[in-house]
Amino acid sequence: MPAVFVLIWSTGFIVAKFGLPFAPPLTFLSIRYLLSIVCFLVWIGLTRAVWPSDKKQWLHLGVTGILMHGGYLGGVWIAVKGGMGSGLAALIVGFQPVLTALWLSGLGAKASDNPNQPVVSKRQWIGLLLGLAGLLLVVARKFGTTNEVTLLTFAAAVFALFSITVGTLYQKQHVIPTDVRTANVIQLAAAFVVTLPFAMMEAEAITWNTSFIGAMAWAVLALTLGGSSLMFMLIQRGAATTVTSLLYLVPPTTAIMAWLLFDEAITVVTLIGIALTAIGVSLVVRPARQN
Numbered sequence: 459m460p461a462v463f464v465l466i467w468s469t470g471f472i473v474a475k476f477g478l479p480f481a482p483p484l485t486f487l488s489i490r491y492l493l494s495i496v497c498f499l500v501w502i503g504l505t506r507a508v509w510p511s512d513k514k515q516w517l518h519l520g521v522t523g524i525l526m527h528g529g530y531l532g533g534v535w536i537a538v539k540g541g542m543g544s545g546l547a548a549l550i551v552g553f554q555p556v557l558t559a560l561w562l563s564g565l566g567a568k569a570s571d572n573p574n575q576p577v578v579s580k581r582q583w584i585g586l587l588l589g590l591a592g593l594l595l596v597v598a599r600k601f602g603t604t605n606e607v608t609l610l611t612f613a614a615a616v617f618a619l620f621s622i623t624v625g626t627l628y629q630k631q632h633v634i635p636t637d638v639r640t641a642n643v644i645q646l647a648a649a650f651v652v653t654l655p656f657a658m659m660e661a662e663a664i665t666w667n668t669s670f671i672g673a674m675a676w677a678v679l680a681l682t683l684g685g686s687s688l689m690f691m692l693i694q695r696g697a698a699t700t701v702t703s704l705l706y707l708v709p710p711t712t713a714i715m716a717w718l719l720f721d722e723a724i725t726v727v728t729l730i731g732i733a734l735t736a737i738g739v740s741l742v743v744r745p746a747r748q749n
Contacts, residue, residue, distance in 0.1 A: 465694060468711035471548065472719065473681065474538045477673030481701045482536035482660035484653055490674060491527065491650040494682040498643045501683075502676025503526040509640045516644055518632040522625050527686070529621025533614045540611040548709040551613040553590070554623050585741025588734050592710070595731025626693060635694050638687045646682070710735050 477486055501507070510516055530551075537547050633641070664670065712730040 460692065463685060464707045464711055466680055466688065468708045468715060469676065470685075470708075471538070472715055473673045473677050473711050474535060476669050477677065478535065478539050480665040480667060480670040480673075482531060482657070482662040482664075483539040483661050484657035485664065486579075486659040486677075487528075487531055487535060487661075488517060488650060488654050490677045490682065491646045491653065493674070493678045495643055495646050495650065497678060497683055498639050498646070502639050503645070505595040505639070507637045508641045510636050510644070512634075515634060515636065516627070519636075519641050519644040520648035521748070522629045522633060523648035524652050525621045525625030525628065526689075527645055527649035530618045530625065531649075532653060532656075533616075533618025533621060536614040537611040537618070540614070542611040542615060545613050547618075550612075550713065551619050551622070552709055553619060558623055558627065581741055585738040587738070589738030590740065591623070592731040592734030592736075592738060595727050595734065629690075629693050633661060633694075641690060642687060644683075645686075647701050710714060 510519070511604075534547055534551065
């Protein structure tokens, strides 16, 4: 499941490259949320999935939806649409594992199975730093591009970083295990309600063509129904630090996809960065030895 999640999640920037030239970012996302809700409702109707019975869980799911869909996706897509290079956007959002670990360590959090054991072990800290170093190497060549980085695009990317970080921690803390299909509908509905008013302010019109329709179809079926559902389940089943460390693998995987689809060069430095990232993530997700 983690491998499939990384592969699907890594296509996000590829979809942006195909779809954003033909639609404003928040309008694209609003349509994506609405179509995703319809697909999930059909799925729920066919399988009779159970809705959360606790009203507080609806509220918690709504908060995570606003943060992890509306805030994260909205910030990233605004940044990319505004001209920020995908490498720089990936680098900024790629700080999430370290930010999560710093937050947990700052709270003095301990592992649930061992009150004396910190949530983030020394081995995991080494893995996080190795992953960050690999991530920096992978996106280093992007800094030489001519894409403009404005205060707006930088602020949007940082907003996306904090949104997905806080959303992940909030879900792990407050959302109890529930059906991923009904949970996604609640999350997406909350994101749609928050995003739609801003989308209505966008002046750019949608250009309906095969690239836009294909990007939208992939965004709904693969990224939302697949990727977001997998992330929801991974957060339910694993520690926050372990889950977020998987996002280190997204920029290297995206670089490989861009090489295959758009013939973007992969340098020796990029290959070294991918190797460091893989080693770092393996140190984070590897189970601790039992005494």
